[in-house]
Amino acid sequence: MTPSNTRSVLLGTLLSALWLMLSGHWNVRLLLLGLLSVVVTVWMARRMGIDDAEGLPVQQLPRLIAYLPWLARAVVASNIDVARCVVTPSLPIEPVTVRVHADQKTAVGRVVYANSITLTPGTITLEVEENSIEVHALTGEGARDLCTNEMGRRVTACEAL
Amino acid sequence: MIDIVSIASAIFLLVGSVFTLIGSIGIVRMPDVFTRLHAAGITDTLGAAGVLLGLALQAGFSLLLVKLLLMLVFLLLLNPTACHALARAALHGLRRPWMGLTHHD
Numbered sequence: 001m002t003p004s005n006t007r008s009v010l011l012g013t014l015l016s017a018l019w020l021m022l023s024g025h026w027n028v029r030l031l032l033l034g035l036l037s038v039v040v041t042v043w044m045a046r047r048m049g050i051d052d053a054e055g056l057p058v059q060q061l062p063r064l065i066a067y068l069p070w071l072a073r074a075v076v077a078s079n080i081d082v083a084r085c086v087v088t089p090s091l092p093i094e095p096v097t098v099r100v101h102a103d104q105k106t107a108v109g110r111v112v113y114a115n116s117i118t119l120t121p122g123t124i125t126l127e128v129e130e131n132s133i134e135v136h137a138l139t140g141e142g143a144r145d146l147c148t149n150e151m152g153r154r155v156t157a158c159e160a161l
Numbered sequence: 162m163i164d165i166v167s168i169a170s171a172i173f174l175l176v177g178s179v180f181t182l183i184g185s186i187g188i189v190r191m192p193d194v195f196t197r198l199h200a201a202g203i204t205d206t207l208g209a210a211g212v213l214l215g216l217a218l219q220a221g222f223s224l225l226l227v228k229l230l231l232m233l234v235f236l237l238l239l240n241p242t243a244c245h246a247l248a249r250a251a252l253h254g255l256r257r258p259w260m261g262l263t264h265h266d
Contacts, residue, residue: 122202
Protein backbone atom coordinates (compact mmCIF):
# COMPACT_ATOMS: atom_id res chain seq x y z
CA MET A 1 0.00 0.00 0.00
CA THR A 2 1.15 3.51 -0.73
CA PRO A 3 1.73 5.79 2.29
CA SER A 4 -1.34 7.79 1.30
CA ASN A 5 -3.57 4.68 1.34
CA THR A 6 -2.16 3.51 4.66
CA ARG A 7 -2.97 6.91 6.11
CA SER A 8 -6.53 6.79 4.75
CA VAL A 9 -7.08 3.34 6.28
CA LEU A 10 -5.74 4.61 9.61
CA LEU A 11 -7.95 7.71 9.44
CA GLY A 12 -10.96 5.51 8.65
CA THR A 13 -10.17 3.22 11.58
CA LEU A 14 -9.82 6.15 14.00
CA LEU A 15 -13.05 7.75 12.75
CA SER A 16 -14.90 4.41 13.04
CA ALA A 17 -13.68 3.96 16.62
CA LEU A 18 -14.78 7.53 17.41
CA TRP A 19 -18.19 6.93 15.81
CA LEU A 20 -18.73 3.69 17.76
CA MET A 21 -17.76 5.30 21.06
CA LEU A 22 -19.98 8.31 20.52
CA SER A 23 -23.06 6.48 19.23
CA GLY A 24 -23.29 3.33 21.37
CA HIS A 25 -25.77 1.85 18.87
CA TRP A 26 -25.04 -1.57 17.45
CA ASN A 27 -27.93 -2.32 15.06
CA VAL A 28 -27.04 -2.95 11.43
CA ARG A 29 -28.83 0.02 9.88
CA LEU A 30 -27.12 2.58 12.12
CA LEU A 31 -23.72 0.85 11.74
CA LEU A 32 -24.10 1.11 7.95
CA LEU A 33 -24.93 4.82 8.26
CA GLY A 34 -21.83 5.23 10.44
CA LEU A 35 -19.70 3.39 7.89
CA LEU A 36 -21.10 5.60 5.14
CA SER A 37 -20.24 8.79 7.05
CA VAL A 38 -16.70 7.49 7.72
CA VAL A 39 -16.18 6.69 4.04
CA VAL A 40 -17.48 10.10 2.95
CA THR A 41 -15.26 11.86 5.51
CA VAL A 42 -12.13 9.96 4.42
CA TRP A 43 -12.98 10.66 0.77
CA MET A 44 -13.39 14.38 1.47
CA ALA A 45 -10.16 14.47 3.51
CA ARG A 46 -8.31 12.90 0.56
CA ARG A 47 -9.88 15.27 -1.95
CA MET A 48 -8.96 18.28 0.20
CA GLY A 49 -5.46 16.90 0.70
CA ILE A 50 -5.62 17.30 4.48
CA ASP A 51 -4.86 13.65 5.31
CA ASP A 52 -1.11 14.35 5.19
CA ALA A 53 1.65 14.33 7.81
CA GLU A 54 0.22 17.59 9.15
CA GLY A 55 -3.40 16.48 9.47
CA LEU A 56 -2.58 13.07 10.95
CA PRO A 57 0.92 13.14 12.52
CA VAL A 58 1.22 9.37 12.97
CA GLN A 59 4.98 9.23 13.50
CA GLN A 60 4.98 11.87 16.24
CA LEU A 61 1.87 10.65 18.05
CA PRO A 62 3.51 8.17 20.50
CA ARG A 63 6.17 10.73 21.46
CA LEU A 64 3.54 13.45 21.85
CA ILE A 65 1.59 11.20 24.20
CA ALA A 66 4.79 10.58 26.18
CA TYR A 67 5.21 14.38 26.42
CA LEU A 68 1.77 14.84 28.01
CA PRO A 69 2.64 13.89 31.63
CA TRP A 70 5.43 16.49 31.73
CA LEU A 71 3.07 19.08 30.19
CA ALA A 72 0.35 18.23 32.72
CA ARG A 73 2.77 18.80 35.60
CA ALA A 74 3.92 22.13 34.10
CA VAL A 75 0.29 23.21 33.62
CA VAL A 76 -0.67 22.36 37.21
CA ALA A 77 2.40 24.16 38.61
CA SER A 78 1.74 27.33 36.61
CA ASN A 79 -1.98 27.17 37.46
CA ILE A 80 -1.06 27.38 41.13
CA ASP A 81 1.34 30.29 40.45
CA VAL A 82 -1.28 32.31 38.55
CA ALA A 83 -4.02 31.43 41.05
CA ARG A 84 -1.75 32.73 43.84
CA CYS A 85 -1.32 36.01 41.91
CA VAL A 86 -5.10 36.32 41.52
CA VAL A 87 -5.96 35.79 45.19
CA THR A 88 -3.13 37.99 46.51
CA PRO A 89 -4.75 41.35 47.39
CA SER A 90 -1.91 43.43 45.90
CA LEU A 91 -2.22 41.59 42.52
CA PRO A 92 1.56 41.06 42.07
CA ILE A 93 1.77 40.94 38.28
CA GLU A 94 4.38 42.44 35.97
CA PRO A 95 3.29 41.59 32.40
CA VAL A 96 6.06 41.35 29.81
CA THR A 97 6.29 40.25 26.21
CA VAL A 98 9.27 38.13 25.22
CA ARG A 99 10.38 36.49 22.01
CA VAL A 100 11.47 32.89 22.50
CA HIS A 101 13.42 30.81 20.03
CA ALA A 102 11.44 27.97 18.43
CA ASP A 103 13.70 25.51 16.61
CA GLN A 104 10.94 23.06 15.69
CA LYS A 105 11.32 21.94 12.07
CA THR A 106 7.73 20.93 11.33
CA ALA A 107 4.53 22.95 11.44
CA VAL A 108 3.05 20.35 13.79
CA GLY A 109 5.98 20.83 16.18
CA ARG A 110 5.60 24.62 16.18
CA VAL A 111 1.83 24.38 16.74
CA VAL A 112 2.33 21.94 19.63
CA TYR A 113 4.91 24.28 21.18
CA ALA A 114 2.77 27.39 20.70
CA ASN A 115 -0.31 25.65 22.10
CA SER A 116 1.66 24.26 25.05
CA ILE A 117 2.76 27.81 25.87
CA THR A 118 -0.81 29.09 25.71
CA LEU A 119 -2.22 26.11 27.62
CA THR A 120 0.12 26.89 30.50
CA PRO A 121 -1.57 29.72 32.43
CA GLY A 122 0.66 32.77 32.76
CA THR A 123 2.01 32.60 29.21
CA ILE A 124 0.13 33.25 25.94
CA THR A 125 1.42 32.89 22.41
CA LEU A 126 0.89 36.21 20.61
CA GLU A 127 2.57 35.50 17.29
CA VAL A 128 4.19 32.47 15.67
CA GLU A 129 6.98 33.16 13.20
CA GLU A 130 9.45 31.06 11.22
CA ASN A 131 11.84 30.31 14.08
CA SER A 132 10.55 32.29 17.01
CA ILE A 133 7.39 32.75 19.06
CA GLU A 134 6.29 36.01 20.66
CA VAL A 135 4.88 35.39 24.12
CA HIS A 136 2.94 37.51 26.60
CA ALA A 137 3.80 36.49 30.16
CA LEU A 138 1.93 37.50 33.31
CA THR A 139 5.06 37.61 35.45
CA GLY A 140 8.79 37.92 34.80
CA GLU A 141 9.17 34.56 36.47
CA GLY A 142 6.91 32.90 33.89
CA ALA A 143 8.92 34.50 31.08
CA ARG A 144 12.22 33.31 32.62
CA ASP A 145 10.89 29.74 32.93
CA LEU A 146 10.06 29.81 29.25
CA CYS A 147 13.50 31.17 28.34
CA THR A 148 15.17 28.08 29.82
CA ASN A 149 13.64 26.43 26.71
CA GLU A 150 12.95 23.15 28.52
CA MET A 151 9.47 22.96 27.00
CA GLY A 152 10.87 23.83 23.57
CA ARG A 153 13.48 21.07 23.76
CA ARG A 154 10.88 18.52 24.81
CA VAL A 155 8.60 19.44 21.90
CA THR A 156 11.52 19.30 19.46
CA ALA A 157 12.32 15.81 20.78
CA CYS A 158 8.76 14.79 19.84
CA GLU A 159 9.37 15.60 16.18
CA ALA A 160 12.00 12.87 15.61
CA LEU A 161 12.42 13.44 11.89
CA MET B 162 -22.36 4.53 50.34
CA ILE B 163 -19.04 6.27 50.71
CA ASP B 164 -16.11 4.68 48.91
CA ILE B 165 -12.71 5.75 47.61
CA VAL B 166 -14.01 6.61 44.13
CA SER B 167 -16.73 8.92 45.49
CA ILE B 168 -14.22 10.69 47.72
CA ALA B 169 -11.71 11.09 44.87
CA SER B 170 -14.53 12.32 42.62
CA ALA B 171 -15.60 14.86 45.25
CA ILE B 172 -12.02 16.10 45.65
CA PHE B 173 -11.62 16.54 41.88
CA LEU B 174 -14.95 18.38 41.63
CA LEU B 175 -14.02 20.63 44.54
CA VAL B 176 -10.56 21.45 43.12
CA GLY B 177 -12.12 22.12 39.70
CA SER B 178 -14.77 24.40 41.19
CA VAL B 179 -12.26 26.33 43.32
CA PHE B 180 -9.96 26.93 40.33
CA THR B 181 -12.93 27.93 38.15
CA LEU B 182 -13.90 30.45 40.84
CA ILE B 183 -10.34 31.77 41.12
CA GLY B 184 -10.17 32.08 37.31
CA SER B 185 -13.42 34.04 37.30
CA ILE B 186 -12.20 36.36 40.06
CA GLY B 187 -9.01 36.83 38.06
CA ILE B 188 -10.95 37.86 34.96
CA VAL B 189 -12.55 40.64 37.00
CA ARG B 190 -9.37 41.72 38.81
CA MET B 191 -6.88 41.79 35.91
CA PRO B 192 -6.22 45.15 34.24
CA ASP B 193 -6.35 44.38 30.48
CA VAL B 194 -7.35 41.81 27.86
CA PHE B 195 -4.04 39.93 27.85
CA THR B 196 -3.77 39.52 31.61
CA ARG B 197 -7.45 38.54 31.72
CA LEU B 198 -6.71 35.74 29.24
CA HIS B 199 -4.13 34.39 31.69
CA ALA B 200 -6.80 34.24 34.39
CA ALA B 201 -9.24 32.59 31.97
CA GLY B 202 -6.51 30.01 31.35
CA ILE B 203 -6.95 28.75 34.92
CA THR B 204 -10.64 28.06 34.27
CA ASP B 205 -9.78 26.39 30.96
CA THR B 206 -7.18 23.99 32.35
CA LEU B 207 -7.39 22.99 36.02
CA GLY B 208 -11.00 24.16 36.37
CA ALA B 209 -12.32 22.18 33.40
CA ALA B 210 -10.01 19.21 34.01
CA GLY B 211 -11.00 18.98 37.69
CA VAL B 212 -14.74 19.05 37.02
CA LEU B 213 -14.58 16.65 34.04
CA LEU B 214 -12.26 14.15 35.77
CA GLY B 215 -14.49 14.28 38.87
CA LEU B 216 -17.51 13.45 36.71
CA ALA B 217 -15.54 10.77 34.84
CA LEU B 218 -14.84 8.99 38.13
CA GLN B 219 -18.58 8.86 38.81
CA ALA B 220 -19.37 7.61 35.31
CA GLY B 221 -17.54 4.29 35.77
CA PHE B 222 -16.52 2.22 32.74
CA SER B 223 -19.13 3.29 30.21
CA LEU B 224 -19.60 5.25 27.01
CA LEU B 225 -20.23 8.27 29.22
CA LEU B 226 -16.64 8.01 30.49
CA VAL B 227 -15.32 8.02 26.91
CA LYS B 228 -17.42 11.07 26.09
CA LEU B 229 -16.24 12.98 29.15
CA LEU B 230 -12.60 12.21 28.37
CA LEU B 231 -13.11 13.21 24.73
CA MET B 232 -14.59 16.51 25.92
CA LEU B 233 -11.46 17.07 27.99
CA VAL B 234 -9.18 16.29 25.05
CA PHE B 235 -11.07 18.66 22.74
CA LEU B 236 -11.15 21.40 25.39
CA LEU B 237 -7.39 21.13 25.91
CA LEU B 238 -6.79 21.27 22.14
CA LEU B 239 -9.25 24.05 21.32
CA ASN B 240 -8.91 26.40 24.30
CA PRO B 241 -5.29 27.42 23.68
CA THR B 242 -6.09 27.88 19.98
CA ALA B 243 -9.03 30.17 20.75
CA CYS B 244 -7.01 31.96 23.43
CA HIS B 245 -4.17 32.61 20.96
CA ALA B 246 -6.65 33.83 18.35
CA LEU B 247 -8.12 36.30 20.87
CA ALA B 248 -4.70 37.56 21.99
CA ARG B 249 -3.51 37.94 18.41
CA ALA B 250 -6.71 39.76 17.40
CA ALA B 251 -6.29 42.11 20.36
CA LEU B 252 -2.68 42.79 19.42
CA HIS B 253 -3.56 43.44 15.78
CA GLY B 254 -6.43 45.63 16.96
CA LEU B 255 -3.61 47.79 18.40
CA ARG B 256 -4.29 46.98 22.03
CA ARG B 257 -1.00 47.70 23.78
CA PRO B 258 -0.37 45.21 26.58
CA TRP B 259 -0.68 46.79 30.03
CA MET B 260 2.83 47.04 31.44
CA GLY B 261 2.17 48.21 34.96
CA LEU B 262 1.57 51.61 36.49
CA THR B 263 5.26 52.56 36.45
CA HIS B 264 7.10 52.74 33.15
CA HIS B 265 10.59 51.34 32.88
CA ASP B 266 11.92 53.54 30.06
